[in-house]
Amino acid sequence: MLRNTLKTSPLLFLFLLALAVDNAAADRLGEPVVRETVDKIIRPLMQAHNLPGMAVAVAIDGKSTFCNYGVASRETGQPITNETLFELGSISKTFTATLAAYAQLNGDLSLSESVSKYLPSLRGSSFDKISLLHLGTHTSGGLPLQVPENIKNTDQLMEYLKHWHPPYAAGTYRMYSNVGIGLLGMATAERMHRSFEDAMERTLLPALGLTQSYINVPTDQMPRYAQGYTADDKPIRVSPGVLASEAYGIKSCSSDMIRFLIANMQPTPLGSVEKDDKLHHAITDTHTGYFRAGEMTQDLIWEQYPFPVELKRLLAGNSSTMINEATAVTQLSKPLPPQANVLINKTGSTNGFAAYVAFIPAKQMGIVILANKRYDIDQRVTAAYEILTQLDLRSSSTNN
Numbered sequence: 360m361l362r363n364t365l366k367t368s369p370l371l372f373l374f375l376l377a378l379a380v381d382n383a384a385a386d387r388l389g390e391p392v393v394r395e396t397v398d399k400i401i402r403p404l405m406q407a408h409n410l411p412g413m414a415v416a417v418a419i420d421g422k423s424t425f426c427n428y429g430v431a432s433r434e435t436g437q438p439i440t441n442e443t444l445f446e447l448g449s450i451s452k453t454f455t456a457t458l459a460a461y462a463q464l465n466g467d468l469s470l471s472e473s474v475s476k477y478l479p480s481l482r483g484s485s486f487d488k489i490s491l492l493h494l495g496t497h498t499s500g501g502l503p504l505q506v507p508e509n510i511k512n513t514d515q516l517m518e519y520l521k522h523w524h525p526p527y528a529a530g531t532y533r534m535y536s537n538v539g540i541g542l543l544g545m546a547t548a549e550r551m552h553r554s555f556e557d558a559m560e561r562t563l564l565p566a567l568g569l570t571q572s573y574i575n576v577p578t579d580q581m582p583r584y585a586q587g588y589t590a591d592d593k594p595i596r597v598s599p600g601v602l603a604s605e606a607y608g609i610k611s612c613s614s615d616m617i618r619f620l621i622a623n624m625q626p627t628p629l630g631s632v633e634k635d636d637k638l639h640h641a642i643t644d645t646h647t648g649y650f651r652a653g654e655m656t657q658d659l660i661w662e663q664y665p666f667p668v669e670l671k672r673l674l675a676g677n678s679s680t681m682i683n684e685a686t687a688v689t690q691l692s693k694p695l696p697p698q699a700n701v702l703i704n705k706t707g708s709t710n711g712f713a714a715y716v717a718f719i720p721a722k723q724m725g726i727v728i729l730a731n732k733r734y735d736i737d738q739r740v741t742a743a744y745e746i747l748t749q750l751d752l753r754s755s756s757t758n759n
Contacts, residue, residue, distance in 0.1 A: 388754055393417050393424040396749050400742050401428060401728075408734040411588055412439040416617035416727040418624070418718075419750065423617045431585035431731060434594075441614040442571055444584040445729040446597050447714050448707030449537075450616075451609040453645065455544040456495055456660035458563050461641035467550040470495065470659075477546040480517045489529045494543040495659045496649050498688055500525025502536040506601045513545075516601050532685045533652040537606035540660065544605025555604050566638055568618060572611035574604045584610065585731040587711020592732070595711035607709060613727050620718045620725035623703070646703060648695030650688040653681060656695060657688070663701045666719055670744050677706055677740050704743075706736050715739035722751060 397415050405413055405428055412429035427439040462468050468477060474486040474494060481487075485500070493499040502525070510516050520542075527534075548555035551562075556574050564572050576584050587595050599608065611619075623642055648656040648663060655662045655676035662676060680686075697720075704717035713733050717740075718725030726743045 388419060388750065390424050392753060393419070393750065394426055396753070397424075397426045397746055400745050400749075401426065404738060404742050405429060408732070408738065409592065410730050410732045410734065412443070412585060412731050414439050414441065414443055414445065414613035414727075414729045415746075416441075416613040417746065417750070418617050418621050418723075418725045419754070420723045421621055423614075423621070425613055425617075427613075431583075433588075434586065437582075439585070439731075440612075442583055442612045443729075444571070444573070444576060444580065444610045444612055445714060445731060446587060446607075446707075446709045446712035447609045447611055447616075447729075448607045448709045448712060450705050450707035450714050450716055451605075451607050452540045452660045453705055454559065454563060454609055455540055455547070455605050456645045457641055458558060459491065459495060459543055459547045460644040460659060461563065461638055462547045462550055464637045464641050464644070468547065474542060474546060477550055478517075478542065481520055484521045485523060485525055486520065489525070491543055491546060492649065492659075493529045494539040494546075496657045497533045497535050497539055498530050498650055498657070499534075499536070499539050500527045500529045501532065501534045501685065502538040504535060504683065505537055506541070510601055512601065527685065530650075530690055531688065533650065533657060533681075533688045534685045535682045537602060541602025541605040544602070559604070559609075567622060569611065569615040572609060572615045574608045574610075576610055583612070585712075587709065588732040589710055590733050597709045597711070607707070613729055616716065616727040616729070617725070620716060620727060624718050624720050624723055624725060643697050646697035646701075648691060648698075650690050652688045653686050656691075658703070661703050661705060663698070663703045666700045666702045666721065668702050670741065673702070673704070673740055673744060674737050677704070677736055679736075704740075706739065708733055708736070713739060715743055717743050717747065719747065719751075722754075724751065 401413060401415055411433050412431055415426040417424045425441045429439055431437045431439055431443050463470055470492040471490055474489050474491060475481040489499045510519055544555050548558050551558050560574055589595050645659040645661055648658050650657040653676060654672045655664050664673060699721040702717060702719050707714040711733060713730045715728045724747060726747055728739055728743055
């Protein structure tokens with residue numbers, strides 16, 4: 360496979376170097392302490408929601424601890440491991456954003472340009488006044504959350520969008536949208552002169568060192584693909600639809616996802632972007648803040664909060680209101696450069712899977728929570744918050 364023949368990327372080298380350097384610092388807590396903290400919170404959560412399986416990974420100073428629970432399939436009893444594949448749902452959007460930021464650094468596109476510049480079939484439509492940045496920040500003016508059910512292919516989607524009129528001016532309201540990030544992914548792939556799936560699976564994911572992440576799970580990897588379950592315990596897996604790959608299509612495991620979070624927490628040097636360091640910069644660029652929206656700052660897909668942050672504020676930013684309703688936004692007079700003292704997070708759901716990731720650059724601490732059953736977002740956020748808070752307190756106590 361092509362991804363296995365690629366040379367080690369500069370970003371992966373930095374990641375491996377960070378692991379070697381920071382292991383001693385991570386020993387201030389140690390794996391047993393991390394496991395004890397995670398167990399205390401995750402086991403009751405699984406019992407309360409009758410979750411078949413969960414994979415939790417915690418990174419502290421570049422060192423990862425993996426905690427696996429339950430089964431990947433109730434039918435087979437196969438246990439969850441670090442390599443069990445879960446549907447990431449909307450966490451996939453963070454990869455689409457990273458690919459777009461990388462394409463911008465390579466000169467393939469500019470996020471400030473109109474959508475119709477890069478998708479010519481939309482010229483003369485409302486997308487003449489909507490930028491790629493609006494797509495990546497959910498501020499395009501009110502694109503729907505989902506692609507309408509009657510749309511079955513890209514041609515039908517383009518025809519629908521030609522006649523779509525936004526209820527709000529671009530940049531004034533945030534409305535969470537799979538369609539928006541899907542279009543950003545389409546435009547990015549178009550400028551890279553390849554399919555989105557090819558750009559993601561053969562360029563970005565291998566460059567990140569994520570060798571066990573896919574849009575289309577290969578046949579020989581299907582045994583690792585967990586069975587998903589609906590809230591009422593019916594077996595289900597995601598059904599690919601229009602823009603699924605760009606918006607919610609990635610399947611990954613806890614070992615790859617914690618690696619991705621560690622890459623997101625690595626400090627980036629200021630100044631000009633060196634050619635061999637573009638991917639590292641692209642990741643950091645997705646942490647730039649563009650709009651104030653309710654309780655959080657909207658980055659390029661990622662959502663950030665000043666740290667320390669109260670759980671109440673974090674729950675408000677991840678509420679159903681923020682997903683399903685329009686929220687007035689304030690565009691920052693100047694984009695907010697990537698910050699260290701912030702908590703950055705993203706939720707992800709499909710009908711049969713639930714996921715959440717969060718990280719705090721200043722603390723070099725992050726968490727991945729994956730489950731093969733859908734359950735409430737507020738429960739995921741609360742569990743992650745409690746784990747990170749307790750580990751931070753124990754770390755501070757150890758240092759003192």
